[in-house]
Amino acid sequence: MSHTDSFLPAKAQISTRHWIPFFHSFVQAGFPSPAENYIERVCDLNELCITNAEATYFVRATGDSMNGDRIEVGDVLVVDCSLEAREGRIVIVWLNGEHTVKRIHYQEENVILVPSNPRFSPIRVGPGDDFRVFGVVTYVLHKSS
Amino acid sequence: MFGLVDCNNFYVSCERSFNPSLEGRPVVVLSNNDGCVIARSNEAKSVEIKMGTPYFQLKDTIKEHDVRVFSSNYTLYGDLSARVMATLGRFVDQVEIYSIDEAFLDFEGFAHLYPDLHQLALTLQSTVRQWTRIPVSIGMAPTKTLCKVANYFAKRQAENRGILLLDSPERISEILQEFPVSELWGVGSRYAALLRRNAIRTAAQFSNAPDDWINRTMTVNGLRLAYELRGVPCKMLETEFAPKKAICTSPSFGRLIPDLKTMSEALVTHLSRAAEKLRRQGSAAGTMTVFVHTNRFKRSANGQPARQYYNSRTIQLPHPTASTAELTGYALAALQSVYQFGYAYQKVGVILSGLVPIDHHQTHYFTKGPDERLAVLSATMDRLNHRFGRDKVRLASAGYDVTWHHRQQWMSPAYTTKWTDLLQVK
Numbered sequence: 428m429s430h431t432d433s434f435l436p437a438k439a440q441i442s443t444r445h446w447i448p449f450f451h452s453f454v455q456a457g458f459p460s461p462a463e464n465y466i467e468r469v470c471d472l473n474e475l476c477i478t479n480a481e482a483t484y485f486v487r488a489t490g491d492s493m494n495g496d497r498i499e500v501g502d503v504l505v506v507d508c509s510l511e512a513r514e515g516r517i518v519i520v521w522l523n524g525e526h527t528v529k530r531i532h533y534q535e536e537n538v539i540l541v542p543s544n545p546r547f548s549p550i551r552v553g554p555g556d557d558f559r560v561f562g563v564v565t566y567v568l569h570k571s572s
Numbered sequence: 573m574f575g576l577v578d579c580n581n582f583y584v585s586c587e588r589s590f591n592p593s594l595e596g597r598p599v600v601v602l603s604n605n606d607g608c609v610i611a612r613s614n615e616a617k618s619v620e621i622k623m624g625t626p627y628f629q630l631k632d633t634i635k636e637h638d639v640r641v642f643s644s645n646y647t648l649y650g651d652l653s654a655r656v657m658a659t660l661g662r663f664v665d666q667v668e669i670y671s672i673d674e675a676f677l678d679f680e681g682f683a684h685l686y687p688d689l690h691q692l693a694l695t696l697q698s699t700v701r702q703w704t705r706i707p708v709s710i711g712m713a714p715t716k717t718l719c720k721v722a723n724y725f726a727k728r729q730a731e732n733r734g735i736l737l738l739d740s741p742e743r744i745s746e747i748l749q750e751f752p753v754s755e756l757w758g759v760g761s762r763y764a765a766l767l768r769r770n771a772i773r774t775a776a777q778f779s780n781a782p783d784d785w786i787n788r789t790m791t792v793n794g795l796r797l798a799y800e801l802r803g804v805p806c807k808m809l810e811t812e813f814a815p816k817k818a819i820c821t822s823p824s825f826g827r828l829i830p831d832l833k834t835m836s837e838a839l840v841t842h843l844s845r846a847a848e849k850l851r852r853q854g855s856a857a858g859t860m861t862v863f864v865h866t867n868r869f870k871r872s873a874n875g876q877p878a879r880q881y882y883n884s885r886t887i888q889l890p891h892p893t894a895s896t897a898e899l900t901g902y903a904l905a906a907l908q909s910v911y912q913f914g915y916a917y918q919k920v921g922v923i924l925s926g927l928v929p930i931d932h933h934q935t936h937y938f939t940k941g942p943d944e945r946l947a948v949l950s951a952t953m954d955r956l957n958h959r960f961g962r963d964k965v966r967l968a969s970a971g972y973d974v975t976w977h978h979r980q981q982w983m984s985p986a987y988t989t990k991w992t993d994l995l996q997v998k
Contacts, residue, residue, distance in 0.1 A: 481658045482703035484988060490998035503994065508703050519997055521592045528997045559592060 476566045482509035484562065486519055486526070493517070493528055495543025502569045504528065508562035519561040522552065526561060573689060573739070574805070575677040575712045576719035577660060577696065579653075580727065580734070582673035582706070583611035586652045587642050589705040590987045590995050598639040602627055605825075606643050606981055643980035651988040655704050663696060668809040676716055678809045693735045713738040716807045717800035720757045721747065721775065741803065748776035748801060758797055763790060775801055816853060821846045822863070822921025832911050835864070836904055837971030839920045843903050844966060846924050847896040848954060856892035858926030860899065861885070862906035867918040881917075883910040892928045895946035896953065899924075900967055 477483045488502045496517060498504065504519070512518045518531045520540065529540035529550070538552040552558045579585060583601040588594045598616035600609045608626045609616075619637045621630065627641075634641060653672045661667050666678035679686065686692040693710045700708050711722025718738055725747060726736035738744050753775055754764035766789065772778050778786075779801035786794045796806040821842040839862065850857060863884035885906040893899060903922055956965045963970070985993035 479703075481655045481662075485991075485994050487994040487996050488998075489996045492998060503991075504997070508705075509699075519995075524593055526995060526997045557592070 476505045477507075478565075479507055479509045482562070483507050483565075486528075486564075488528060490527075492542035492544050492547045493530075495545070496530070496567075497569065498528065498564075498567050499569060502567055504564045505566035505568065506562040507565050510563040510565070512560045512563055517564040519564065521557070521559045521561060522550070523557050528564065531560075573679045573712055573714055574716050574719050574809075575679060575689075575693070575696075575710055576670075576716070576723045577656075577675050577677065577700075578709050578711075578723050578727070579656060579673035580707045580709055581611060581613055582653075583642075583644065583649055584613040584616075585706045586645070586649045587640075587984055589652060590648075591984070594640055598637050599642070600630075600639060601642045601644050602982070603644060610644065641982050643983040645984050645986065647986045647989045648984065652704055652706060656700055656706055656708070659700050659703050660696065662699075663692070666809050666811055668811050676719065676809055679712075689739070690735065690737050693737065697734060707734065709734040711736050711738070713744070714803045715800040715805045716809075717757050717797060718744060718803065721751055721801075724751070724755065744801075744803060745776060748779060749774055751775040753778050756797065756801075758793065763794070766790075816849075816855075817927060818923055818925040819846045819849050819857075819927075820921065820923040822919050825918060832908070832913075834971070835911065835917060835920050836907060836969060839903055839907055839922060840900050840967055840970040841963070842920070843899055843922050844896050844963075844970060846922055847894060847899055847950065848957075850894045850924060850927070851930070851950060851954060854930050855927040856894040856930045857899070857924035858889055858892040858928060859924070860887050860889060860902055860906070861923040861925070862887075862903055862910065862920070863923075864907070864910055864917055864920045866915050879915065881912055881915045883912070885910050888926075892926070892930075893946075894930055895943070895950050896967065897949065898943070898946055900969060904969065 473480075484506050486504045486506050488498050488504055489500060491498075491500055498517075506519050510516075512520075512531050514531070514533055516531055517528065519526055519528050520531070521527075522540070527540070529542055532539045532541055538558070540550040540552065542549065584594075584599045587599060587601065594613075596615065597613070598619055598621070599613040600616050600621060601611035602608065603610045606627055608624050609621060609630070610623070612621055612623065616639060619633060619639070621633060621639070630639075633639065649672060656673075657667060657669050657675055660675055660677060664677045664679060664682060666680075668676040668678075670676055679689065679692075689712050693712060697708055697710060700706055709723055709727040711719045711724070711726050712735075713719045713722045722736040722738045726732045726734050729736075738747065751774060753759060753767050753772055754761075756775055756778070759767070767773075767778065770789075772781060779798050781798065783795060783798070786798050790797075799806050825838065861884055863882070865882040866880050887902050887906055889902060907920065953965050957963065985995075987993055987995050
């Protein structure tokens, strides 16, 4: 004991400790749930689809220019804006007044936006275009019919 | 070192976040009920649109300069604010959310991680920009007050590109000589006038004034301000959640409504919202004030200013409560006592004050404590409304007529909080 404790009135001094074993075991009364030790949180879709919540947005596809990549009209796209728009990724971009979803390709200095529906043709982004990348599509939520 | 991150023209930037066609154009956001201008893009500022101008006075300017007008979309602004703040929290562990668009950061203990603060500020700025598309200005300095000063210049001097680091005493004293004392954090118009009378015009002159003179004329708060300007921190980060001390709701009516029934319904709806806020922060209210007033600018048919009326009544509740049903009873009684027939009312509002923690019960001699069942009822209503949408479950006295709700003609989609409003891509 330290000296600072000495002024406390009537403090019990414990000089010898006797260790008494404590049997931590439940008395069985009825049938215990065998599942009790296996309960975990239920699976959360957010956990699967979102790695970076601050930078993730949901976006609605309204066209079928990417149906070759199984993005159909009405699907919800999970878009992560923290990811780099690397070669060949499906991205959301702003081009001349509207947002669009396409696969991005780089040819030397140029950006080419490639649809996966053969009815649409690729778009070459020129120096005069108003172009900016919004984010990268990481999941496509499609309602099965 | 501290940092102050401030979102530039925040509401406008939120609108631009999902609509880049607004870049480079004059954009304004209007207050609740589309009343007056509460946010302006730099382009709107440069065509001389003033803060607080009523919308109807702007019609010509809007036409002439093709100004884009928006109703305030607080769900969108709130979500983007939370994203900005959470993004900042990735870099430092002490973030004080000072307002919807401002946060203080504490870099204490991060010197080994971020030896180059300017580089860190650039990273913060570009990360927030990429993740939320919101532009921010960052001021860094040894005290919070100096951060405010640094941010002021970061934003206004183009060469700083939104970032200003004040880390040497020479730099600080140089910049304080250019800083008007009236712009200092915590100096209101009254103190500004007092300082002007004493020939103190710049922050530098103020920080060099004698301590005892400052203490005598501006109390210890003035002295703290002077210390902060000299680089001695007196204000620390307040990262603890501080519950509000009073809650007020009083949106204007979309149109003027004279009858007591509609006003009662509006009041109960506002009150339900306020009580929800109260419960969310774990408080109960001990005092309630109900007020009504007419429109100051309204003119009667003969062109004379219309008759004006303002009244309010404050009620000391028998015990603090957060129950909507219980508060409603008192609010309606208060409204009846201040309502006068024959006026064109513009506002009915309620202020809940005397807030205490909800588990705090003062035993009273003559009144029983709050009815536990009412608390359960309110909590159940909150859960249902959270799950199925606002006001799905409400008191019958809140009514079904929504015509008095505010007018929001130019509301942008709630891109991040409503499945039907998501950003659309082709």
